[in-house]
Amino acid sequence: MKLNEKMLSNLATSFLTPVDKEGWLMKRGEVNRTFLKRWFVLKGNLLFYFDKKFDKEPVGVIILEGCTVELAEEESCYCFKIVFSGPNTAGLRTYVLGTETQQEAENWMKMITCASYDYLKVMVAELQRQVDELTGHSYFMFFSMLNEEDELK
Protein backbone atom coordinates (compact mmCIF):
# COMPACT_ATOMS: atom_id res chain seq x y z
CA MET A 1 0.00 0.00 0.00
CA LYS A 2 1.25 3.44 -0.88
CA LEU A 3 1.14 6.26 1.67
CA ASN A 4 1.96 9.93 1.27
CA GLU A 5 5.02 9.08 3.32
CA LYS A 6 6.99 12.28 2.72
CA MET A 7 4.11 14.35 4.11
CA LEU A 8 3.76 12.01 7.10
CA SER A 9 7.47 12.09 7.80
CA ASN A 10 7.44 15.90 7.72
CA LEU A 11 4.35 15.91 9.91
CA ALA A 12 6.20 13.89 12.55
CA THR A 13 8.66 16.72 13.19
CA SER A 14 6.60 19.74 12.12
CA PHE A 15 5.61 22.60 14.43
CA LEU A 16 2.29 22.82 12.57
CA THR A 17 0.85 20.03 14.67
CA PRO A 18 1.08 19.79 18.46
CA VAL A 19 2.83 16.88 20.14
CA ASP A 20 0.27 15.13 22.32
CA LYS A 21 2.88 13.05 24.08
CA GLU A 22 6.47 11.98 23.53
CA GLY A 23 9.01 9.83 25.30
CA TRP A 24 11.17 6.74 25.26
CA LEU A 25 9.43 3.39 25.05
CA MET A 26 10.68 -0.14 24.62
CA LYS A 27 9.07 -1.66 21.58
CA ARG A 28 8.97 -5.38 21.05
CA GLY A 29 9.70 -6.56 17.53
CA GLU A 30 7.16 -8.61 15.63
CA VAL A 31 9.45 -11.37 14.39
CA ASN A 32 12.40 -10.88 16.71
CA ARG A 33 10.74 -10.68 20.13
CA THR A 34 13.40 -8.57 21.80
CA PHE A 35 12.69 -5.02 22.98
CA LEU A 36 14.26 -2.04 21.24
CA LYS A 37 14.34 1.45 22.71
CA ARG A 38 12.58 3.99 20.48
CA TRP A 39 11.63 7.67 20.80
CA PHE A 40 7.85 7.84 20.41
CA VAL A 41 5.90 10.93 19.35
CA LEU A 42 2.11 10.93 19.47
CA LYS A 43 0.36 13.43 17.19
CA GLY A 44 -3.36 12.99 16.85
CA ASN A 45 -4.04 9.41 15.72
CA LEU A 46 -0.48 8.90 14.52
CA LEU A 47 2.12 7.34 16.80
CA PHE A 48 5.51 7.91 15.22
CA TYR A 49 8.67 6.25 16.46
CA PHE A 50 12.26 7.31 15.90
CA ASP A 51 15.59 5.66 16.40
CA LYS A 52 16.89 8.70 18.30
CA LYS A 53 15.24 11.73 19.85
CA PHE A 54 16.23 14.44 17.34
CA ASP A 55 16.09 12.36 14.16
CA LYS A 56 14.36 14.05 11.23
CA GLU A 57 12.70 10.95 9.86
CA PRO A 58 10.68 8.41 11.83
CA VAL A 59 11.55 4.72 11.61
CA GLY A 60 7.84 4.03 11.47
CA VAL A 61 4.32 5.03 12.40
CA ILE A 62 1.43 3.23 14.07
CA ILE A 63 -1.93 4.51 12.85
CA LEU A 64 -4.17 4.36 15.90
CA GLU A 65 -7.59 3.45 14.51
CA GLY A 66 -9.53 0.32 15.30
CA CYS A 67 -7.36 -0.56 18.28
CA THR A 68 -7.67 -0.95 22.03
CA VAL A 69 -5.11 -0.62 24.80
CA GLU A 70 -4.52 -3.27 27.46
CA LEU A 71 -1.98 -4.08 30.14
CA ALA A 72 0.61 -6.63 29.10
CA GLU A 73 1.95 -9.57 31.05
CA GLU A 74 5.68 -8.83 30.77
CA GLU A 75 7.53 -8.97 34.08
CA SER A 76 10.64 -7.02 33.14
CA CYS A 77 8.95 -3.63 32.67
CA TYR A 78 5.64 -1.86 32.93
CA CYS A 79 4.19 -2.91 29.60
CA PHE A 80 1.03 -2.32 27.69
CA LYS A 81 -0.34 -3.57 24.38
CA ILE A 82 -1.98 -1.82 21.45
CA VAL A 83 -4.33 -4.48 20.09
CA PHE A 84 -5.79 -4.24 16.62
CA SER A 85 -8.94 -6.16 15.84
CA GLY A 86 -11.48 -6.29 13.07
CA PRO A 87 -14.02 -8.53 11.40
CA ASN A 88 -11.22 -10.77 10.20
CA THR A 89 -8.96 -10.57 13.26
CA ALA A 90 -6.62 -13.27 12.01
CA GLY A 91 -3.21 -11.80 11.39
CA LEU A 92 -3.84 -8.36 12.88
CA ARG A 93 -0.97 -7.15 14.98
CA THR A 94 -0.53 -6.41 18.66
CA TYR A 95 2.19 -3.91 19.57
CA VAL A 96 3.86 -4.43 22.94
CA LEU A 97 5.39 -1.32 24.46
CA GLY A 98 7.22 -0.95 27.75
CA THR A 99 7.97 1.92 30.11
CA GLU A 100 10.05 2.32 33.23
CA THR A 101 7.36 3.31 35.67
CA GLN A 102 3.74 2.47 36.40
CA GLN A 103 2.79 6.15 36.01
CA GLU A 104 4.35 6.44 32.56
CA ALA A 105 2.57 3.30 31.39
CA GLU A 106 -0.76 4.66 32.64
CA ASN A 107 -0.19 8.03 30.99
CA TRP A 108 0.65 6.47 27.65
CA MET A 109 -2.32 4.11 27.85
CA LYS A 110 -4.65 7.01 28.58
CA MET A 111 -3.35 9.10 25.70
CA ILE A 112 -3.39 6.27 23.17
CA THR A 113 -6.93 5.26 24.17
CA CYS A 114 -8.19 8.77 23.39
CA ALA A 115 -6.11 9.23 20.26
CA SER A 116 -8.28 7.82 17.51
CA TYR A 117 -10.20 10.00 15.09
CA ASP A 118 -13.31 7.95 15.79
CA TYR A 119 -13.04 8.60 19.50
CA LEU A 120 -12.56 12.34 18.98
CA LYS A 121 -15.58 12.39 16.67
CA VAL A 122 -17.74 10.79 19.36
CA MET A 123 -16.51 13.32 21.94
CA VAL A 124 -17.24 16.24 19.63
CA ALA A 125 -20.74 14.89 18.91
CA GLU A 126 -21.37 14.53 22.65
CA LEU A 127 -20.17 18.07 23.39
CA GLN A 128 -22.23 19.37 20.49
CA ARG A 129 -25.29 17.66 21.92
CA GLN A 130 -24.67 19.18 25.33
CA VAL A 131 -24.17 22.63 23.84
CA ASP A 132 -27.37 22.29 21.83
CA GLU A 133 -29.25 21.23 24.95
CA LEU A 134 -27.92 24.21 26.87
CA THR A 135 -28.47 26.82 24.25
CA GLY A 136 -31.67 25.35 22.87
CA HIS A 137 -30.70 25.60 19.25
CA SER A 138 -28.23 23.76 17.10
CA TYR A 139 -25.22 24.95 15.21
CA PHE A 140 -25.10 23.56 11.75
CA MET A 141 -21.58 24.19 10.75
CA PHE A 142 -18.35 24.71 12.59
CA PHE A 143 -17.62 27.79 10.51
CA SER A 144 -20.79 29.50 11.59
CA MET A 145 -19.84 28.74 15.19
CA LEU A 146 -16.56 30.50 14.62
CA ASN A 147 -18.39 33.61 13.52
CA GLU A 148 -20.74 33.53 16.47
CA GLU A 149 -17.99 32.98 19.00
CA ASP A 150 -17.55 36.69 19.56
CA GLU A 151 -21.28 37.25 20.00
CA LEU A 152 -21.65 34.62 22.65
CA LYS A 153 -18.70 35.58 24.83
Next chain:
Amino acid sequence: MMQLQVIFAKEEESYGIFIMRFNEKELSVIALQPCALEGKLSFKTQHLEKHQEDTPKDRYFRLVGNCLFYFRCAASGIEKVPLGAIFLEHCEALQYTDNTFPFSFLLKFKLDRDKQYIFGCSSIQSVDKWVKTINSAGYDQLRNRYDFLKGHMESKTGVRPKLGLISETNNQESSESFTKYVNLIDL
Protein backbone atom coordinates in the same frame (compact mmCIF):
# COMPACT_ATOMS: atom_id res chain seq x y z
CA MET B 1 4.80 -5.44 8.40
CA MET B 2 5.24 -3.93 4.98
CA GLN B 3 7.95 -1.44 4.20
CA LEU B 4 7.72 1.42 1.74
CA GLN B 5 10.51 2.91 -0.17
CA VAL B 6 10.66 6.53 -1.33
CA ILE B 7 13.64 8.03 -3.07
CA PHE B 8 13.98 11.78 -2.75
CA ALA B 9 16.64 14.24 -3.79
CA LYS B 10 18.45 16.33 -1.17
CA GLU B 11 19.72 19.85 -1.81
CA GLU B 12 23.20 18.55 -2.61
CA GLU B 13 23.69 16.04 -5.38
CA SER B 14 23.16 12.92 -3.26
CA TYR B 15 19.99 10.87 -2.95
CA GLY B 16 18.58 9.50 0.25
CA ILE B 17 16.57 6.33 0.60
CA PHE B 18 13.79 6.64 3.11
CA ILE B 19 11.85 3.66 4.41
CA MET B 20 8.98 4.17 6.83
CA ARG B 21 7.18 1.26 8.42
CA PHE B 22 3.49 1.32 9.15
CA ASN B 23 0.72 -1.03 10.18
CA GLU B 24 -0.45 -1.79 6.66
CA LYS B 25 -2.70 -4.76 7.33
CA GLU B 26 -4.53 -2.93 10.12
CA LEU B 27 -4.91 0.11 7.86
CA SER B 28 -6.60 -2.10 5.25
CA VAL B 29 -9.28 -2.88 7.82
CA ILE B 30 -9.82 0.84 8.51
CA ALA B 31 -10.20 1.47 4.78
CA LEU B 32 -13.45 -0.52 4.77
CA GLN B 33 -15.02 1.19 7.80
CA PRO B 34 -17.96 3.64 7.48
CA CYS B 35 -16.79 6.63 5.53
CA ALA B 36 -17.67 10.30 5.16
CA LEU B 37 -17.69 10.12 1.39
CA GLU B 38 -16.86 7.62 -1.32
CA GLY B 39 -17.01 7.29 -5.05
CA LYS B 40 -15.19 6.68 -8.29
CA LEU B 41 -12.85 9.46 -9.33
CA SER B 42 -10.08 9.88 -11.83
CA PHE B 43 -6.85 11.22 -10.47
CA LYS B 44 -3.27 11.99 -11.31
CA THR B 45 -0.26 12.76 -9.15
CA GLN B 46 1.98 15.70 -9.97
CA HIS B 47 5.63 15.83 -8.94
CA LEU B 48 6.32 19.54 -9.09
CA GLU B 49 10.10 19.54 -8.65
CA LYS B 50 10.59 17.11 -11.49
CA HIS B 51 7.88 18.82 -13.59
CA GLN B 52 6.35 15.41 -14.04
CA GLU B 53 2.94 13.96 -13.67
CA ASP B 54 1.68 10.39 -13.64
CA THR B 55 -0.91 9.21 -16.14
CA PRO B 56 -4.50 9.71 -14.94
CA LYS B 57 -6.16 6.64 -13.46
CA ASP B 58 -9.67 5.68 -12.37
CA ARG B 59 -9.88 4.68 -8.75
CA TYR B 60 -12.52 4.18 -6.11
CA PHE B 61 -12.00 6.57 -3.19
CA ARG B 62 -13.19 6.30 0.43
CA LEU B 63 -12.67 9.07 2.94
CA VAL B 64 -12.42 7.48 6.40
CA GLY B 65 -11.60 9.91 9.20
CA ASN B 66 -8.52 11.88 8.16
CA CYS B 67 -7.45 9.40 5.52
CA LEU B 68 -8.38 9.14 1.86
CA PHE B 69 -8.05 5.55 0.68
CA TYR B 70 -8.15 4.47 -2.94
CA PHE B 71 -8.88 1.12 -4.48
CA ARG B 72 -8.46 -0.37 -7.91
CA CYS B 73 -11.78 -0.87 -9.67
CA ALA B 74 -12.43 -4.53 -10.42
CA ALA B 75 -15.01 -6.09 -12.70
CA SER B 76 -17.56 -6.68 -9.93
CA GLY B 77 -16.83 -3.76 -7.63
CA ILE B 78 -13.56 -2.84 -5.99
CA GLU B 79 -10.55 -4.78 -4.77
CA LYS B 80 -10.60 -5.58 -1.04
CA VAL B 81 -7.18 -4.16 -0.24
CA PRO B 82 -6.57 -0.47 -0.96
CA LEU B 83 -3.83 0.53 -3.38
CA GLY B 84 -3.01 3.56 -1.31
CA ALA B 85 -3.86 6.01 1.43
CA ILE B 86 -3.50 9.79 1.45
CA PHE B 87 -3.45 11.30 4.94
CA LEU B 88 -5.26 14.62 4.97
CA GLU B 89 -3.46 16.91 7.40
CA HIS B 90 -2.70 20.56 6.68
CA CYS B 91 -3.95 20.21 3.16
CA GLU B 92 -6.21 22.18 0.92
CA ALA B 93 -8.63 21.03 -1.75
CA LEU B 94 -9.80 23.59 -4.25
CA GLN B 95 -11.69 23.69 -7.50
CA TYR B 96 -9.37 23.51 -10.45
CA THR B 97 -9.51 23.88 -14.20
CA ASP B 98 -7.23 21.89 -16.42
CA ASN B 99 -7.38 20.16 -19.77
CA THR B 100 -7.40 16.72 -18.21
CA PHE B 101 -10.84 16.55 -16.63
CA PRO B 102 -13.98 18.63 -17.24
CA PHE B 103 -14.81 18.90 -13.52
CA SER B 104 -11.82 18.72 -11.24
CA PHE B 105 -10.20 19.76 -7.99
CA LEU B 106 -6.64 20.09 -6.78
CA LEU B 107 -5.31 18.69 -3.49
CA LYS B 108 -2.11 20.17 -2.10
CA PHE B 109 -0.19 19.85 1.19
CA LYS B 110 1.66 22.37 3.34
CA LEU B 111 3.96 19.61 4.56
CA ASP B 112 4.92 18.30 1.13
CA ARG B 113 4.99 21.03 -1.44
CA ASP B 114 6.46 18.76 -4.11
CA LYS B 115 3.46 16.54 -4.57
CA GLN B 116 -0.08 17.44 -5.54
CA TYR B 117 -3.06 15.53 -6.81
CA ILE B 118 -5.63 16.46 -9.45
CA PHE B 119 -8.98 14.71 -9.25
CA GLY B 120 -11.64 14.43 -11.94
CA CYS B 121 -15.32 14.17 -11.00
CA SER B 122 -18.50 13.53 -12.95
CA SER B 123 -20.12 16.87 -12.09
CA ILE B 124 -19.52 20.24 -10.47
CA GLN B 125 -21.71 19.17 -7.55
CA SER B 126 -19.41 16.21 -6.99
CA VAL B 127 -16.36 18.51 -7.02
CA ASP B 128 -18.03 20.75 -4.49
CA LYS B 129 -18.89 17.84 -2.19
CA TRP B 130 -15.40 16.37 -2.28
CA VAL B 131 -13.72 19.73 -1.75
CA LYS B 132 -15.90 20.53 1.26
CA THR B 133 -15.52 17.09 2.82
CA ILE B 134 -11.75 16.90 2.32
CA ASN B 135 -11.27 20.40 3.74
CA SER B 136 -13.02 19.45 6.97
CA ALA B 137 -11.42 16.02 7.38
CA GLY B 138 -8.23 16.88 9.27
CA TYR B 139 -7.59 15.62 12.79
CA ASP B 140 -6.36 19.01 13.95
CA GLN B 141 -9.56 20.63 12.73
CA LEU B 142 -11.66 18.16 14.66
CA ARG B 143 -9.51 18.84 17.71
CA ASN B 144 -9.98 22.59 17.30
CA ARG B 145 -13.71 22.07 17.14
CA TYR B 146 -13.49 20.01 20.33
CA ASP B 147 -11.51 22.75 22.09
CA PHE B 148 -13.98 25.39 20.93
CA LEU B 149 -17.01 23.45 22.16
CA LYS B 150 -15.31 22.67 25.46
CA GLY B 151 -14.45 26.33 25.99
CA HIS B 152 -17.98 27.28 25.04
CA MET B 153 -19.45 24.86 27.59
CA GLU B 154 -17.12 26.19 30.22
CA SER B 155 -18.07 29.78 29.58
CA LYS B 156 -21.76 28.95 29.61
CA THR B 157 -21.78 26.82 32.72
CA GLY B 158 -18.68 27.78 34.65
CA VAL B 159 -17.74 24.11 34.84
CA ARG B 160 -15.01 22.44 32.85
CA PRO B 161 -16.64 19.50 31.08
CA LYS B 162 -15.01 16.11 31.42
CA LEU B 163 -15.61 13.62 28.72
CA GLY B 164 -14.76 10.01 28.36
CA LEU B 165 -15.91 6.54 27.67
CA ILE B 166 -18.18 5.69 30.57
CA SER B 167 -21.87 6.66 30.66
CA GLU B 168 -23.28 9.79 32.22
CA THR B 169 -23.67 10.50 35.90
CA ASN B 170 -25.16 13.37 37.88
CA ASN B 171 -22.82 15.83 39.45
CA GLN B 172 -24.07 17.84 42.39
CA GLU B 173 -21.30 20.41 42.21
CA SER B 174 -22.23 21.77 38.83
CA SER B 175 -24.53 24.68 38.18
CA GLU B 176 -28.23 24.26 37.44
CA SER B 177 -27.90 24.53 33.70
CA PHE B 178 -25.28 21.81 33.47
CA THR B 179 -26.79 18.85 35.22
CA LYS B 180 -24.89 15.91 33.89
CA TYR B 181 -21.55 15.15 32.39
CA VAL B 182 -19.72 12.18 31.08
CA ASN B 183 -16.94 11.19 33.43
CA LEU B 184 -13.82 9.19 32.92
CA ILE B 185 -10.68 10.52 31.43
CA ASP B 186 -9.71 14.10 32.21
CA LEU B 187 -8.77 15.35 28.79
